[in-house]
Amino acid sequence: MTIKDIAAYCGVSVSTVSRVINDHPDVSPAVREQVNEAIRKLHFVPNNSARSLVVSRSTAIGVVSRGVDNPFLSLLIRVLSREIHDRGYTMVLHQIPTQADEIQAAALLQREKKLLGVIFLGGRFNYTEEELRQLTVPFVCCTYTNTFGNLSSSAYSSVSIHDEREAEKAVRLLVDNGHRRIAVVLDDPADNSIGQLRFQGYRRALEAEGIDYDPALAVVTGDYAMSAAYDGVCRLLDSGADFTALLAISDSLAIAAIKALTDRGRRVPEDCSVIAIDGLEMSSFTVPTLTTLCQPAEEMAEESVRMLTALIEGTGVHRHKLMETTLRRGGSVARLARA
Amino acid sequence: MTIKDIAAYCGVSVSTVSRVINDHPDVSPAVREQVNEAIRKLHFVPNNSARSLVVSRSTAIGVVSRGVDNPFLSLLIRVLSREIHDRGYTMVLHQIPTQADEIQAAALLQREKKLLGVIFLGGRFNYTEEELRQLTVPFVCCTYTNTFGNLSSSAYSSVSIHDEREAEKAVRLLVDNGHRRIAVVLDDPADNSIGQLRFQGYRRALEAEGIDYDPALAVVTGDYAMSAAYDGVCRLLDSGADFTALLAISDSLAIAAIKALTDRGRRVPEDCSVIAIDGLEMSSFTVPTLTTLCQPAEEMAEESVRMLTALIEGTGVHRHKLMETTLRRGGSVARLARA
DNA sequence: TTGAAAGCGCTAACAT
DNA sequence: ATGTTAGCGCTTTCAA
Numbered sequence: 001m002t003i004k005d006i007a008a009y010c011g012v013s014v015s016t017v018s019r020v021i022n023d024h025p026d027v028s029p030a031v032r033e034q035v036n037e038a039i040r041k042l043h044f045v046p047n048n049s050a051r052s053l054v055v056s057r058s059t060a061i062g063v064v065s066r067g068v069d070n071p072f073l074s075l076l077i078r079v080l081s082r083e084i085h086d087r088g089y090t091m092v093l094h095q096i097p098t099q100a101d102e103i104q105a106a107a108l109l110q111r112e113k114k115l116l117g118v119i120f121l122g123g124r125f126n127y128t129e130e131e132l133r134q135l136t137v138p139f140v141c142c143t144y145t146n147t148f149g150n151l152s153s154s155a156y157s158s159v160s161i162h163d164e165r166e167a168e169k170a171v172r173l174l175v176d177n178g179h180r181r182i183a184v185v186l187d188d189p190a191d192n193s194i195g196q197l198r199f200q201g202y203r204r205a206l207e208a209e210g211i212d213y214d215p216a217l218a219v220v221t222g223d224y225a226m227s228a229a230y231d232g233v234c235r236l237l238d239s240g241a242d243f244t245a246l247l248a249i250s251d252s253l254a255i256a257a258i259k260a261l262t263d264r265g266r267r268v269p270e271d272c273s274v275i276a277i278d279g280l281e282m283s284s285f286t287v288p289t290l291t292t293l294c295q296p297a298e299e300m301a302e303e304s305v306r307m308l309t310a311l312i313e314g315t316g317v318h319r320h321k322l323m324e325t326t327l328r329r330g331g332s333v334a335r336l337a338r339a
Numbered sequence: 340m341t342i343k344d345i346a347a348y349c350g351v352s353v354s355t356v357s358r359v360i361n362d363h364p365d366v367s368p369a370v371r372e373q374v375n376e377a378i379r380k381l382h383f384v385p386n387n388s389a390r391s392l393v394v395s396r397s398t399a400i401g402v403v404s405r406g407v408d409n410p411f412l413s414l415l416i417r418v419l420s421r422e423i424h425d426r427g428y429t430m431v432l433h434q435i436p437t438q439a440d441e442i443q444a445a446a447l448l449q450r451e452k453k454l455l456g457v458i459f460l461g462g463r464f465n466y467t468e469e470e471l472r473q474l475t476v477p478f479v480c481c482t483y484t485n486t487f488g489n490l491s492s493s494a495y496s497s498v499s500i501h502d503e504r505e506a507e508k509a510v511r512l513l514v515d516n517g518h519r520r521i522a523v524v525l526d527d528p529a530d531n532s533i534g535q536l537r538f539q540g541y542r543r544a545l546e547a548e549g550i551d552y553d554p555a556l557a558v559v560t561g562d563y564a565m566s567a568a569y570d571g572v573c574r575l576l577d578s579g580a581d582f583t584a585l586l587a588i589s590d591s592l593a594i595a596a597i598k599a600l601t602d603r604g605r606r607v608p609e610d611c612s613v614i615a616i617d618g619l620e621m622s623s624f625t626v627p628t629l630t631t632l633c634q635p636a637e638e639m640a641e642e643s644v645r646m647l648t649a650l651i652e653g654t655g656v657h658r659h660k661l662m663e664t665t666l667r668r669g670g671s672v673a674r675l676a677r678a
Numbered sequence: 679t680t681g682a683a684a685g686c687g688c689t690a691a692c693a694t
Numbered sequence: 695a696t697g698t699t700a701g702c703g704c705t706t707t708c709a710a
Binding site: 351352354355391393394395 | 680681682
């Protein structure tokens with residue numbers, strides 16, 4: 001079943017059929033209808049390979065996701081998948097471990113799959129122009145931006161929240177509730193990525209409030225594995241550390257932290273308040289409901305695809321969209337009882 | 340940079356280059372080496388579209404996932420993605436709502452993307468040969484099997500647990516702990532899918548234990564949305580229903596149920612025991628830890644890909660693999676206090 | 679062992 | 695408004 005069959009069936013030429021398929025003008029309404037009818041009836045589906053061969057471009061958009069153990073990314077991928085598909089493109093998903101280099105992975109993928117563009121999900125913030133030379137298609141960083149690198153902002157797009165400011169906001173909320181001894185759970189304070197920024201926000205907030213930073217109150221997990229967060233918080237408690245509140249840089253880490261606190265006999269929020277950043281569906285079903293700054297995940301994914309397709313289709317330029325979080329007031333933060 | 344350039348560069352014909360690329364014999368070692376050398380030096384990457392056009396077969400394996408709101412599927416997708424890629428294939432992921440028809444979606448995808456095969460993630464159990472005629476590539480059902488349909492078992496593959504038996508096992512565990520009034524939370528007792536089977540298991544277990552089935556104790560959520568489960572369990576409690584234990588057919592539903600119970604002032608497990616089936620990482624961090632029958636998700640995904648690629652490569656036949664769950668003893672099930 | 683040439687299904691000039 | 699035709703890059707007979 002090819003374009004030829006349709007043409008023969010309708011008694012028209014292949015070009016006419018091609019025109020109909022590609023929504024080109026210059027086809028009489030009658031013929032157009034007839035061809036569409038035939039396509040439907042004969043269940044014709046154009047051969048993408050042949051089309052790509054001619055126009056020498058595929059229909060593939062790469063999604064390179066780094067850090068597989070963060071459930072926040074699952075939601076993003078789901079939305080990306082839908083959006084990409086709805087716009088007539090194909091998603092090529094590539095998941096890589098936190099240690100791997102996403103640029104290299106993307107460059108490889110680009111050539112293998114003839115990508116039109118790529119969306120990065122979680123990555124380093126310190127790209128240099130140098131290393132990006134391998135990547136010759138437009139890309140957008142989803143959930144982060146190139147804070148530490150030397151990239152010209154017109155060289156790439158990004159959709160993110162202001163991680164540092166949001167973390168600051170979270171800490172301030174704890175301080176506003178009377179807390180001064182605030183622990184933090186994060187993957188890595190120098191990951192050149194989200195962890196680092198949120199950690200900076202944590203420190204800035206402390207500083208602004210005149211609270212000394214205590215390294216003993218920082219739980220570093222290495223990645224976003226919940227078990228590491230659980231173990232880390234348990235150790236923190238066992239060490240006898242003194243704190244009345246805790247910021248986790250992601251919901252999943254917070255859930256693990258709450259579990260650790262509870263298992264060690266601390267009540268949340270009576271003995272320890274917990275706040276996080278992300279806004280997973282799951283975290284509204286913890287006991288108590290997690291108080292968290294929700295990222296607009298769906299919109300972020302949608303916006304990323306919108307930006308990238310505009311870039312691909314030549315109807316857009318590189319932009320940097322900063323999104324706002326919304327506070328979900330759960331039950332995990334309480335005013336510090338007067339000592 | 341095409342095969343032609345390489346040919347010209349080496350002073351050979353395109354066919355020779357093609358032979359080298361495809362590891363065909365009948366090329367002198369000298370020429371072969373020379374061509375390979377050129378390919379490396381000129382960074383030649385064959386055009387997949389052109390190749391697919393000729394051999395009219397892609398490298399794509401479709402993954403059709405139905406029921407986007409079940410986090411259990413996210414893990415499976417992650418593993419599938421890795422396995423498919425590692426075997427040199429490309430994953431084409433297609434997520435569809437619970438209401439959509441996966442066979443139709445797969446058939447469309449097959450033609451659009453020239454799929455070599457498809458893996459279904461969650462689907463109906465009642466396919467008929469009739470409707471499968473549209474799908475002309477091998478497929479494997481991952482996490483379920485065709486219990487209710489009329490499919491010959493040699494017409495498709497499956498990797499699943501024995502849902503009915505596992506649900507029975509879960510209920511029996513509750514009964515063994517003295518429970519007789521056992522509620523159930525499920526998507527739909529007649530979904531022709533996992534929900535239905537696990538519900539059957541629930542009822543069989545009751546029957547075997549001489550417990551009357553009480554329809555008032557069944558919370559039907561419609562899908563795997565946690566909010567629906569939460570609301571459902573709240574309504575159940577508000578109705579004054581009398582039960583001391585609860586089976587949720589998935590971990591995510593169980594987490595929502597625990598939340599509802601807690602919010603309504605019931606302690607888990609003291610006032611109500613909760614058990615589920617799935618084994619999400621997340622559910623080992625609930626308070627209390629969820630007691631659940633863990634599916635071997637990774638192995639199931641790996642096995643599915645292994646089966647499908649064997650089928651594609653003509654080195655395997657359709658098989659049906661039944662996996663075992665393992666009980667994770669959490670803290671959500673307790674012996675019923677003597678009344 | 680190698681080369682020449684015929685397509686694979688489609689798009690996009692160019693003709694009409 | 696519609697048709698004719700030359701490729702896109704590759705594989706694969708068939709001949710040499």
